[in-house]
Amino acid sequence: MADGTGLSWQGCVRSGCRPSFSLLQPGIASAQAEWETLKFTNAAEELWAGETYITGREVFMRSGPGTDYKPEGFFRFAEPVRIKEESGEWFKVECRNSGIPVYVHKSFVGSWSEVKEKFIPGSDCMVQIDQLYDCLNAAAPFYTKNLDRERKLKEIEHYQIVLGKTYNYVESSKLAPEAIKEMLKALDMIEEMFKCQERYITEPEQAANMRDEAYPDLQFNFRKHYETLDKYR
Known part of the structure; x- marks a missing residue:
């Protein structure tokens, strides 16, 4: 350490499909020129579009x-x-x-320029994956009383677009094939967790149980794989 609306997932995520509304960029991704068209409406995300x-x-x-x-x-x-x-x-x-x-x-x-100076091969892709994982946790609706289902569906739809662009970003990178394979595996796991969140919101039996039984297992397996990606940060 140092000090100092239901959704359709079929054929949509990997294509990086676009919504009919504009989205505000999430946190770190705001510094990436290729993400300029993304505009998230979530006010909480706007707070983190700064330069520190x-x-x-x-x-x-x-x-x-x-x-x-x-x-x-x-x-x-x-x-x-x-x-x-x-x-x-x-x-x-x-x-x-x-x-x-x-x-x-x-x-x-x-500043972001100081961050860029310290990038190693894979860092920029990992910044996107880290950011997407933050989005996943921010959207998690489990065990939440008085859940605003319409808002959560909207959030998941926003993050679905980010997921599609992250797939494309990693696949088009010049990283070694093994690095791309490991990163895409992480994105596949994130996609499955978003699907669980969608089921929780749209399927009555999941709402009644206040959870999706598959989610804890997916999260556990993802965290184990996520740790292996530290070498790309």
Whole structure:
């Protein structure tokens, strides 16, 4: 570590099909020119379309401005953050996944150009996959009372478009065939989890059970494979 409307999935995801409405880009992807046409309407996503990112790999997030404070977890490379205040050599930042302010050393926060300077082969594809996984978690409707089903269907539709573009992005990359194969496997798993979310919303028996029984197994297998992709970050 360092400090410092139902949907149709058939024939749609891999083709990167376009919706009839515009979408606002998700977080990190906003810096990618080829994603300029994506516009998400989700206001929560707009908050993260800024220019401040984590420039180190596996950077500790701490509960206070110093190494004496307990780590609360760690950031991924290129993860977007929102600076809340400055405290000596530390920034208090708000992170995308939790929205809970934590502290990170200034040396690991910077612009997108600084992130790009540290890219290794595969990094840009992994940024897209990481972002898509964040979208998957953000859209997860399980165990949520008073679920706004129409809104969740809309979110899943948004992320479905991102998934299609990510497939195309990885497949057209110049990475080694084995790298592309491993990344596409991760995207296939993400696609299956989105299908589970859709079933939860559109099938009454899933709603009655407040879960899709397949989802925990899919998530467990995905996390095991996801760890193997660290070499591309």
